Amino acid sequence: MIDRRLFTNFDWKMLLLVLLISAVGVLNIYSASASYNTAGIPYALKQFYWIIIGLGLLLFTCSIDYHLLEDVSYWFYGILIVFLLLVLLVGKTSMGATRWLHLGFFTMQPSEPMKIVIIITFARFFSRHQPVSGMGFREVVLPMAILSVPAILIMKQPDLGTATMVCLVAGTIILAVGIKWRVVITMLLAAVPACYVSWHYLLRAYQKNRVLNFLNPERDPLKSGYHLIQSKIAVGSGGLSGKGFLHGTQSQLRFLPEQHTDFAFSVFAEEWGFWVCAMMLFLYAALILWGLHVASRCNDRFGTLLAVGVTAMIFWHIVINMGMVIGLFPVVGVPLPFFSYGGTSMITSMLGAGLLLNVSMRRFMF
Amino acid sequence: MNQHLSKRGGQDMQRRIYLISIAAVIIFSILLGRLWFLQFIDSDRLKEMSENNRLRFIPVAASRGTLLDRNGHVLVNNTPSYSLAVIPNEVKDRDSLLDTLGRILKIDRSELLSKWEKGMGRAKYFPIVLASGISRDHMEFFEENSIRLTGIEVEVKPVREYPNGTFASHLLGYIGEISDKELSSPEFSEYNSGDYLGKSGIERSFEQYLHGEDGGRQIEVNARGRYLRTISESMPVPGQSIMLTIDKNLQSQAEKALGDRAAAAVVMEVNSGEILAFASSPGFDPSLFSGRMPPDKWDAYLKDKRHPLENKALKGQYPPGSTFKIITALAGLAEGMIDERTTVNCNGEYQLGNNKFRCWNRKGHGNVNLKGAMRESCDVYFYVLGERLGVDRIARYAKMFGLGEAMKCGLENEKSGFVPTSEWKEKKFGKKWYKGETLPVSIGQGYLLMTPIQLAAMSAGVATNGKIYRPHLVKKILDKDGKTVKEFLPELIRQVDLKPEHFRMVREGLSAVVNEPKGTGAAARLYEVKVAGKTGTSQVVKLKDSRGAVPYEHRDHALFVAFAPYDNPEVAVAVVVEHGEHGGAAAAPVAGQILRSYFESKGVIKGGRRNTDEDEEPESGDETGDGE
Numbered sequence: 001m002i003d004r005r006l007f008t009n010f011d012w013k014m015l016l017l018v019l020l021i022s023a024v025g026v027l028n029i030y031s032a033s034a035s036y037n038t039a040g041i042p043y044a045l046k047q048f049y050w051i052i053i054g055l056g057l058l059l060f061t062c063s064i065d066y067h068l069l070e071d072v073s074y075w076f077y078g079i080l081i082v083f084l085l086l087v088l089l090v091g092k093t094s095m096g097a098t099r100w101l102h103l104g105f106f107t108m109q110p111s112e113p114m115k116i117v118i119i120i121t122f123a124r125f126f127s128r129h130q131p132v133s134g135m136g137f138r139e140v141v142l143p144m145a146i147l148s149v150p151a152i153l154i155m156k157q158p159d160l161g162t163a164t165m166v167c168l169v170a171g172t173i174i175l176a177v178g179i180k181w182r183v184v185i186t187m188l189l190a191a192v193p194a195c196y197v198s199w200h201y202l203l204r205a206y207q208k209n210r211v212l213n214f215l216n217p218e219r220d221p222l223k224s225g226y227h228l229i230q231s232k233i234a235v236g237s238g239g240l241s242g243k244g245f246l247h248g249t250q251s252q253l254r255f256l257p258e259q260h261t262d263f264a265f266s267v268f269a270e271e272w273g274f275w276v277c278a279m280m281l282f283l284y285a286a287l288i289l290w291g292l293h294v295a296s297r298c299n300d301r302f303g304t305l306l307a308v309g310v311t312a313m314i315f316w317h318i319v320i321n322m323g324m325v326i327g328l329f330p331v332v333g334v335p336l337p338f339f340s341y342g343g344t345s346m347i348t349s350m351l352g353a354g355l356l357l358n359v360s361m362r363r364f365m366f
Numbered sequence: 367m368n369q370h371l372s373k374r375g376g377q378d379m380q381r382r383i384y385l386i387s388i389a390a391v392i393i394f395s396i397l398l399g400r401l402w403f404l405q406f407i408d409s410d411r412l413k414e415m416s417e418n419n420r421l422r423f424i425p426v427a428a429s430r431g432t433l434l435d436r437n438g439h440v441l442v443n444n445t446p447s448y449s450l451a452v453i454p455n456e457v458k459d460r461d462s463l464l465d466t467l468g469r470i471l472k473i474d475r476s477e478l479l480s481k482w483e484k485g486m487g488r489a490k491y492f493p494i495v496l497a498s499g500i501s502r503d504h505m506e507f508f509e510e511n512s513i514r515l516t517g518i519e520v521e522v523k524p525v526r527e528y529p530n531g532t533f534a535s536h537l538l539g540y541i542g543e544i545s546d547k548e549l550s551s552p553e554f555s556e557y558n559s560g561d562y563l564g565k566s567g568i569e570r571s572f573e574q575y576l577h578g579e580d581g582g583r584q585i586e587v588n589a590r591g592r593y594l595r596t597i598s599e600s601m602p603v604p605g606q607s608i609m610l611t612i613d614k615n616l617q618s619q620a621e622k623a624l625g626d627r628a629a630a631a632v633v634m635e636v637n638s639g640e641i642l643a644f645a646s647s648p649g650f651d652p653s654l655f656s657g658r659m660p661p662d663k664w665d666a667y668l669k670d671k672r673h674p675l676e677n678k679a680l681k682g683q684y685p686p687g688s689t690f691k692i693i694t695a696l697a698g699l700a701e702g703m704i705d706e707r708t709t710v711n712c713n714g715e716y717q718l719g720n721n722k723f724r725c726w727n728r729k730g731h732g733n734v735n736l737k738g739a740m741r742e743s744c745d746v747y748f749y750v751l752g753e754r755l756g757v758d759r760i761a762r763y764a765k766m767f768g769l770g771e772a773m774k775c776g777l778e779n780e781k782s783g784f785v786p787t788s789e790w791k792e793k794k795f796g797k798k799w800y801k802g803e804t805l806p807v808s809i810g811q812g813y814l815l816m817t818p819i820q821l822a823a824m825s826a827g828v829a830t831n832g833k834i835y836r837p838h839l840v841k842k843i844l845d846k847d848g849k850t851v852k853e854f855l856p857e858l859i860r861q862v863d864l865k866p867e868h869f870r871m872v873r874e875g876l877s878a879v880v881n882e883p884k885g886t887g888a889a890a891r892l893y894e895v896k897v898a899g900k901t902g903t904s905q906v907v908k909l910k911d912s913r914g915a916v917p918y919e920h921r922d923h924a925l926f927v928a929f930a931p932y933d934n935p936e937v938a939v940a941v942v943v944e945h946g947e948h949g950g951a952a953a954a955p956v957a958g959q960i961l962r963s964y965f966e967s968k969g970v971i972k973g974g975r976r977n978t979d980e981d982e983e984p985e986s987g988d989e990t991g992d993g994e
Contacts, residue, residue: 176382178382235404236404236408237413237416238405238409249417274402285390285394296379308383322397326404328400333555
């Protein structure tokens with residue numbers, strides 16, 4: 001079962017990249033949470049445990065031939081749709097939003113695995129459907145249906161961040177498969193009324209506020225807008241060489257919100273400065289380009305699209321999170337993969353990395 | 367299995383992935399460019415902002431809404447708690463300061479020192495809390511002398527106070543620090559780590575009203591992070607108060623009547639569904655959960671066989687035992703299978719096929735009619751009736767009363783109980799329903815489960831000719847000035863459509879249970895007010911040997927449902943005493959005591975007079991017998 005070639009083909013470079021980023025992340029969480037007054041296990045140590053658990057899952061993921069996923073992809077998809085429906089129907093909470101599903105023995109948040117399952121489902125779908133010269137209107141209907149069911153269900157919860165993420169990832173796969181320009185343009189035009197509808201019917205008040213505050217931070221300088229301003233001050237005041245580990249005033253004096261999770265990178269930027277940040281960006285870029293490289297050298301269509309999808313998932317997380325930290329995007333609760341504190345994010349990212357490694361090391365199988 | 371890339375398709379895809387890579391590089395370059403702009407071009411300005419900076423946001427927590435009883439008595443409140451903190455890098459002489467503080471607070475110097483050192487891992491301009499919960503006098507002293515004692519700071523924060531200890535603890539619930547999981551849920555998107563929120567009971571279910579909206583102050587601080595002045599301020603919006611339907615006095619009386627047994631009691635107004643008492647015992651101390659729980663205490667809670675942390679009134683599901691005969695009787699009357707005069711001869715057991723089903727009274731009850739069968743809780747009468755009705759018909763009537771589904775009283779995680787049907791059994795076990803399984807159901811055993819809320823609602827339904835109002839715990843939501851924001855009006859959720867005379871016949875039986883000689887519920891009798899009720903003793907395990915040697919966990923549950931006054935019902939009561947053994951002996955007296963308190967506070971019964979008439983000893987209760 002275990003082919004020796006698998007071991008020799010194991011993609012150590014990619015694993016090393018992932019571990020390097022995670023290690024820097026732990027160090028940064030240590031600093032970001034230094035001013036916290038928490039009882040119990042420190043965040044940095046907890047993050048370390050999450051990395052270990054994540055690595056276990058990563059190794060497990062790459063030990064199973066990814067081709068097996070092709071057969072079960074629609075099952076995964078179906079089951080998760082059922083779970084998402086159940087969340088809306090019985091996921092109990094009387095107010096606000098509901099993302100958690102109580103399954104008796106444990107609770108789960110089906111929107112998170114949906115990010116990966118949509119990738120597998122799309123990869124499987126397009127491995128059988130090959131539009132010759134890009135998708136036209138007719139070919140695009142079915143994939144859009146596959147995408148919109150979970151996207152709408154997640155949006156309803158409401159979890160705007162994850163819904164956006166699922167759409168971005170699916171969109172990237174569609175770009176890789178190829179789509180006709182006129183379809184893209186038509187869909188962009190159709191997005192205008194869609195935005196209107198979601199603004200009036202789908203978005204909750206707090207989500208609207210976030211968008212408005214992004215457009216005009218002065219609108220609410222005490223709350224959401226405040227985060228944006230403080231994060232920009234933190235990043236900018238780091239200058240070229242940074243204020244030094246544990247010496248970022250913005251973070252240690254706690255001007256920053258959520259500084260160990262979503263705003264972890266602004267702590268990093270303040271304490272280490274431009275040059276180190278640039279190196280960090282370089283590491284992330286290397287990971288993304290390597291992922292795309294793995295995709296293009298893979299011999300079968302399913303594997304290629306799987307790799308494209310996973311890379312896109314990691315990529316969009318990076319872009320949206322960093323864009324938020326440096327004031328390019330509104331404050332959306334999206335973590336920086338391998339870097340922000342949090343078990344859910346770490347596990348999804350590690351699973352994704354496992355799939356990439358899986359595709360990478362089985363490239364010579366055919 | 368896999369579609370290999372056709373040569374051309376593969377090249378196309380590779381080209382597109384190449385284009386995507388270029389796009390990714392461009393996007394990363396934009397990020398890098400933006401970083402360069404912030405960290406190089408705009409850096410001096412932003413550095414200045416961070417240095418002079420001074421602008422800092424101090425969240426000010428909104429004060430949490432209070433919980434009141436139906437008459438406005440405060441059940442849960444907030445009190446300010448003061449703590450003493452030091453800012454290490456502003457202290458000149460640590461040793462003398464610690465000596466002084468130790469002397470004033472009467473705390474050992476070494477304890478203060480160890481707290482100080484534990485806090486030193488963080489930035490030096492960060493306050494370290496040396497003593498929390500200091501008295502008001504100390505607080506005032508430190509405020510006055512803050513100039514002489516450089517580096518100290520008094521922090522104020524409201525803490526939740528449960529002035530009545532374990533009173534209604536399951537109902538009120540407790541608050542605690544927000545967990546990681548809660549933080550990542552959009553329901554709490556406006557919350558920050560370190561915030562407190564409701565974790566159980568009313569505190570949890572009505573969090574959105576109680577919490578209020580946190581405000582904050584934008585303050586200017588100096589380079590060492592010390593407060594200079596307030597720049598702008600947004601006032602917190604205090605949480606709204608919740609007025610419960612609970613009557614504080616009746617609730618304490620109910621808890622007193624339950625004592626330290628594992629038990630639950632629900633008292634409900636039959637014409638509104640307002641719950642006057644919602645007791646689950648033993649209770650716990652909610653204030654322990656918002657502070658630091660001593661580990662031994664936590665352990666004791668977990669190990670206690672009586673499960674003090676469980677809300678038995680909400681989540682306890684029990685076989686209703688003979689209290690369910692109310693439903694069986696109504697079903698029989700409505701289906702025309704019995705009337706008042708129909709009699710059954712009970713000789714202590716009932717033979718069905720090869721199985722013998724015993725009556726609790728092995729000597730038998732002789733010839734009994736409906737009233738007699740209710741009064742003495744004759745099992746054989748209901749075996750005969752149940753056999754003729756069949757399980758599905760019994761289930762249909764049970765469901766008319768809302769049994770088998772949660773009554774949605776307003777608290778989360780309410781249990782729904784269970785009503786078996788033949789269809790259910792077929793689906794679940796793939797086996798058909800046997801007649802022998804119907805007999806236990808007709809006397810409230812078998813697969814049947816009911817919650818104390820459902821027991822009370824059933825009793826209310828009988829009292830009112832079938833009107834069942836939604837049992838609810840919250841009367842009103844009030845804003846900080848005491849104005850009503852939202853009111854929970856009585857909501858009729860079921861109208862059990864049976865003939866009034868059938869309800870009357872069952873009610874007469876229930877009255878006989880309490881008020882006639884040989885009635886099993888005599889312990890609930892009041893002489894000033896006519897009470898009607900039904901005892902129940904439900905088996906926990908089958909086939910027990912001798913009575914005396916039964917271990918606690920295997921003893922029968924004792925139940926009692928009642929309503930009063932008989933002629934013009936006002937309240938329904940349900941009592942369950944886990945492993946209390948006899949409904950008549952363990953549960954009925956509790957219901958009697960609760961009803962006595964209710965009518966005393968209404969002035970119907972003069973306070974202080976006890977039920978001295980002892981000419982009729984209550985029977986030891988009814989037993990249920992199952993087939994073998």
